[in-house]
Amino acid sequence: MTGLTPDDATTEASAVLAEVVASERLRIVASLIRTTGDWDLAEDSLHDAVTRALSTWPERGIPDNPGAWLTTVAKNIAVDAFRKVAAERNTAQRVAIETEIDAQEHGGEEPTMPIDPADPLNDDRLRLIFTCCHPALAMESRVALTLRTVLGLSVAETAHVFLVSEQTMQKRLVRTRGKIRAAGIPYRVPPPHLLPERTAGVLAVLYLLFTEGYSSGSGTDLIRPALADEAIRLTRLVAQLMPQQPEVLALLALELFQHSRAATRLDAAGDIVLLEDQDRSRWDAPAIAEGSQTLAEAEHTLQHLSTSPGPYLLQAQIAAEHATAPTAAATDFARIAALYAHLSEVAPSPIVDLNRAIAVAFSEGPDAGLALLDTLDLDAQLGEYHLLHATRADLHRRSGRPADALPHYRRALELAPSDPERRFLQRRLNQVG
Known part of the structure; x- marks a missing residue:
């Protein structure tokens, strides 16, 4: 960052840090939970590491590998927290804590233990997702823990989803993490005979993670491809664990079809491009081909099992119609x-x-x-959902009734959560107005 003013250096460091946290947060938190066994400490350590990066990167420069820097600093902060606790305990407790520290400093594994990064059983992020979906936890606890720990929503944002106060949500999360410790819920990908009872929950989490990459709740970024990429990677691992589950294959196909359009969803200015206006020559053809093959495998498996199609297979078939149509008119x-x-x-x-x-x-x-x-x-269910009002407005516009479209566009604009969506709706308002 040579030659940058202090303000420019801070701006650049903040931008890089935001990108790194978006793409690396889940990996870092999952790894820290495995090595410390403490969910709160893992999140607090990463938060402190981010704070430290904000103060040091503008002065010393952005590290060559920002993700590794954050991981190392967060891990050291967690170790220091362990040592602080150890200093306050008696001899027996101190020995136990120092043993934990030694395990953490070796990554929580024996140094000689071979690890295959492609093995689903050795993926910390998958361990975290399966733990969040443990059937011993109440459904609302699973969802809250997923939103907070897997997706990285703040306590306030998670509370908003459940329409409760931030204090109430904080207590709920503390109780849920306490139950994981008290019940001895293992931090692992379960053995094959226990997979079916958690399949639906895990797939829901993976699709939630994927869709979060294409539906930023607020601010300037509508699309965050790193989250979608991570969801696809994790779905592939689940497909390796459960190759004969049609819904797992269907979810992977659905994600591939939807992700194939990533490069065309926004224009150079960051504005929304509707599906019908996207340049299909820029769609990811290999992803569409893989999605088609994976969907065919899901359909073949479904036929072999003589069962009815599930929600992900039906959604994948819908996405396939869009992805494989040569033109919008041919859909x-x-x-x-x-x-x-x-x-x-x-x-x-x-x-x-x-x-x-x-x-x-x-x-x-x-x-x-x-x-x-x-x-x-x-309206009773989606009255506050901006896309319901935007849909009504667009259909009135397409029917040649711009005056009828106006109030619906105005309401959609009031409710739109992100800057790109607000800009799009304002342009539509200007056109019909």
Whole structure:
């Protein structure tokens, strides 16, 4: 950073740090939880390491490997915390804590123990996800722990999801972590005979992690590809663990189809490009090919098991229609609408109903989509969801009724959570206004 002013150095360091934390946080926290056994200490140590980076990187320069720097500093902070506790205990306790420190300084494994990074059983992030999804934990505790520890939401953001106070959520998280310790819930990927009881929860966490990469809750960044990449990597590991589970394969296919459009979702200015306007020549053809093959494997496995398609397989089939259509006009929206109708039976959701109405609008006309929206009565469930209002506005616009579109665009703009979405809706408002 030679030649930068102090303010410029701070800005550059902050930008690099934000990117590193987004891509490396889950790995670092998962590793620290394994080596310390203390969930709070792991998160606190990373937070302190980030604070230290903010104060030292602008002065000393950004490290060649920022992720490794954060990992090392967070680990040292955790070790120091252990030693501080050890100094306050009696001899027997001190020996036990020093033993923990020695294990941590060796990465929590015997130095001679061979580790295969491609082995799902040796992946700390997968251990963390399976632990969060342990059936001994109440469902709301699993979700809260996932949002806070896997996705990295703040306590306040997690509390907002559950519509409770920050203090209430903090107590809930403390109780959940305490139950993990008290019940001796192992920090591991479970053996094969225990995998089925956690499959649904793990897949939900992985898809939540993936979608978080494409739906930033606020601020300037709508897309964070590092989160999507990490979700795909972890889904591949679960597919290795459970190769005969069609829903696991279907989730991997779904993620590949959706991720194939990553380069075209925003333009050079960071503004949203609608699916129908994206340059399909820039879509990731190998990812689409792999997604198609993986979906075919899921469908073949499903047929062999003689079971009905699950929600991820239906969503993957929908994504495949979009990803493999040579043009927007050639997309089979009638089949997509039928798949959404099936999905609403398998996994009822107001979001599924909204997407079904959009597919109907593209296959039968915008007025047909609006009529379906009216029959679904989604306002009670999605009244604060900006995309419901944006959909109504867009269908009125496409029907040649800009005056009817205006109030819906205004409401969508009020509710939009990110800057790119607000800019897009403002442009639409200007057009119809």
